[in-house]
Amino acid sequence: MKLKVFHRTHYSYAKPVHDSFNEARLQPTDNAEQIRHSFILKVLPSTRLKHYLDFYVNCVHLFELTQPHNELTVEATSIVTTCNNLRLTAEERPALLQELSNSSELDRCYDFLQGSSYVDVSPETWRLALDIIGEETDVWQIAQLIMQYINREFRYEPNSTYVHTTMAEVMKLRAGVCQDFAHVMLGLCRSIKLPARYVSGYLYNGPVEQLKGAQASHAWVEIYITGHGWVGLDPTNNQPVDGHYVKIGVGRNYGDVPPIRGTYRGTQERKLTVDVLVSLIDELATTPAIAIAV
Amino acid sequence: MLSRVANGLYWMSRYIERAENTARLVDVNLQLLLNFRNLNDSTLAGHWMPIVQSTGEEEMFAKLYPKATGENVSEFFVFQDANPNSIVSCIYLARENARTVRDQITTEFWGELNRIYLFLRSPGAHALWNQSPYDFFLEIRNSSLLLQGLADATIVRNEGWYFMVAGRHIERGDKTSRMLDVRQASMPENGPPMLANQADALGWSAMLRSCSAWDAYKALHGSEVQPALVAEFLLLSEDFPRSVRFCVEQLNQALRRISGVAAGHFSNDAEKHAGRLLAELQFCDPADIFDHGLHHYIDQIQAKLDAISDDIFQAYIFQPFQPDSDNELQQQEEQQQQIR
Numbered sequence A: 001m002k003l004k005v006f007h008r009t010h011y012s013y014a015k016p017v018h019d020s021f022n023e024a025r026l027q028p029t030d031n032a033e034q035i036r037h038s039f040i041l042k043v044l045p046s047t048r049l050k051h052y053l054d055f056y057v058n059c060v061h062l063f064e065l066t067q068p069h070n071e072l073t074v075e076a077t078s079i080v081t082t083c084n085n086l087r088l089t090a091e092e093r094p095a096l097l098q099e100l101s102n103s104s105e106l107d108r109c110y111d112f113l114q115g116s117s118y119v120d121v122s123p124e125t126w127r128l129a130l131d132i133i134g135e136e137t138d139v140w141q142i143a144q145l146i147m148q149y150i151n152r153e154f155r156y157e158p159n160s161t162y163v164h165t166t167m168a169e170v171m172k173l174r175a176g177v178c179q180d181f182a183h184v185m186l187g188l189c190r191s192i193k194l195p196a197r198y199v200s201g202y203l204y205n206g207p208v209e210q211l212k213g214a215q216a217s218h219a220w221v222e223i224y225i226t227g228h229g230w231v232g233l234d235p236t237n238n239q240p241v242d243g244h245y246v247k248i249g250v251g252r253n254y255g256d257v258p259p260i261r262g263t264y265r266g267t268q269e270r271k272l273t274v275d276v277l278v279s280l281i282d283e284l285a286t287t288p289a290i291a292i293a294v
Numbered sequence B: 001m002l003s004r005v006a007n008g009l010y011w012m013s014r015y016i017e018r019a020e021n022t023a024r025l026v027d028v029n030l031q032l033l034l035n036f037r038n039l040n041d042s043t044l045a046g047h048w049m050p051i052v053q054s055t056g057e058e059e060m061f062a063k064l065y066p067k068a069t070g071e072n073v074s075e076f077f078v079f080q081d082a083n084p085n086s087i088v089s090c091i092y093l094a095r096e097n098a099r100t101v102r103d104q105i106t107t108e109f110w111g112e113l114n115r116i117y118l119f120l121r122s123p124g125a126h127a128l129w130n131q132s133p134y135d136f137f138l139e140i141r142n143s144s145l146l147l148q149g150l151a152d153a154t155i156v157r158n159e160g161w162y163f164m165v166a167g168r169h170i171e172r173g174d175k176t177s178r179m180l181d182v183r184q185a186s187m188p189e190n191g192p193p194m195l196a197n198q199a200d201a202l203g204w205s206a207m208l209r210s211c212s213a214w215d216a217y218k219a220l221h222g223s224e225v226q227p228a229l230v231a232e233f234l235l236l237s238e239d240f241p242r243s244v245r246f247c248v249e250q251l252n253q254a255l256r257r258i259s260g261v262a263a264g265h266f267s268n269d270a271e272k273h274a275g276r277l278l279a280e281l282q283f284c285d286p287a288d289i290f291d292h293g294l295h296h297y298i299d300q301i302q303a304k305l306d307a308i309s310d311d312i313f314q315a316y317i318f319q320p321f322q323p324d325s326d327n328e329l330q331q332q333e334e335q336q337q338q339i340r
Helices: A097-102 A104-113 A123-133 A139-153 A167-173 A178-191 B003-033 B041-054 B058-064 B070-078 B087-100 B107-121 B123-131 B133-154 B159-181 B198-210 B214-221 B227-236 B244-259 B269-282 B286-292 B294-317
Strands: A002-024 A034-044 A050-053 A059-065 A069-082 A196-203 A218-225 A229-234 A245-251 A260-265 A270-282 B328-330
Touching: A002 A196, A069 A245, A097 A104, A097 A139, A104 A196, A104 A218, A123 A139, A123 A178, A139 A178, A139 A218, A139 A229, A167 A178, A178 A196, A178 A218, A196 A229, A196 A270, A218 A245, A229 A245, B003 B041, B003 B070, B003 B087, B003 B133, B003 B159, B003 B198, B003 B294, B041 B058, B041 B070, B041 B159, B058 B070, B070 B087, B087 B107, B107 B123, B107 B133, B123 B133, B133 B159, B159 B198, B159 B227, B159 B244, B159 B294, B198 B214, B198 B227, B214 B227, B227 B244, B227 B286, B227 B294, B244 B269, B244 B294, B269 B294, B286 B294
Parallel strands: none
Antiparallel strands: A002 A059, A002 A069, A002 A260, A002 A270, A034 A069, A050 A059, A196 A218, A196 A245, A218 A229, A260 B328
């Protein structure tokens, strides 16, 4: 479907701050599965924007504000067309988990099989994963089982965690938000050698009138299936990724794709407000072909 | 780009340009001596001292050498280690700067710079010098032009490139003005410079040849040298690539490519003063200059170019220390938390 995404991040500081250096990962991807028609990034106070591609080939915009300022507003507006077709149906059995260890494609997934700053792959995680999958041997079915487990066993509770909560803390708490659910799924998949990566983006969740609470950006997971590439699953909403999802970028965990990250010099008293609005332009529009995402 | 890297590229370019211009200056004036009928101490001093004075180095020269002979002056300008502006010193410093920014320049460029440095340090340099000074200076000039060509043909047009262009053109503008200043004896307090006699005419045409301007001048004004026109040509010509105005124009463009600011605007002192100097040169009559006094005007241009060089340093290279009171803090990050 054709969607318009508006994402405003507003920082306000009790006293003027200066020497602010920031990186924004807000630009949706543009490839066979998702066409980006336009992307406009506005920063106030206005400053020169530069951009580069990071290690995971996400487009990163850089800007700096050396002069004193009380407020920083970053607004990103994009128009994308996503793919309405599902990559795989629920029942399909595309590949065995065993096959992956024999495949040479594993080299590209090295980063996505290790623990990282938010995600651990300890023996306890591995034992839990084994319990969840039972006798199942197919990669896609295993991933769905893990996704369903998380959706069932963890409570979605805003404000129970914060932006730097790690997977270990979430496991103890048994609650969290999309970011945390994604981290848990990453841990479980990686512990059984199923390559999984963190995806940052947006979710279109219905017309504006049906909004439940403040919107924010969304996070989900992509797992690697031999012969099919990276396929998305959303543990928060217990569904595979379809045309409702707008993808920005991928990484090992939240730390690789925060929408905005930066440093500044000045006071610690500050406030962050985020507004996200995803609206529908055309429900039936879709991308022309399904290609293997790498 | 690191300030240190920008500084290295800027000075490397300046030193190479300085070496080339010094070679031009000494070469032509050595050749000129062939035209004199009798060479005694006073004619030699009269010939060489203005040249030493135009570079502003009379004091150091006087300390090192008792008399101003061709041999002493050439040695002072070419091989003297104690003179920071001698050709050998300039090439050495250019190479040092290039060494610290090795990854910004191509291998061919470094190869050529290293080659001329090693040549100057070898006995071959003195041998060539004794055998034929003309060939020696040709070697220096060709090396500098080769370096410029290599840079032009192979270096990516990034910020570093524009620092190189800025350095080269500040130096070239300054040195052109100094070459013009060699003829300061014929520059009155006000009024156009005068052509007193045949020897003077030779001097003026020699000075034009040292800027490689003889052919261009001839094409424009004919082969009879008129000092007022020469001064106008070297200072104000829009089209001659070694004129002071042309160099300041290139400098302005380079500065604006670095900062991204549009022509006609400025974002720092360097751009402001360079733009002002360019406007003065663009909207200037030769009569205005001569009323002011040509020698005095040249001095002012040199002072302004120096000031612009300082401004570049202040704007891009120099970083004052951070005050201790302000710590670096992390910007808050937003948690990703949307649900259907």
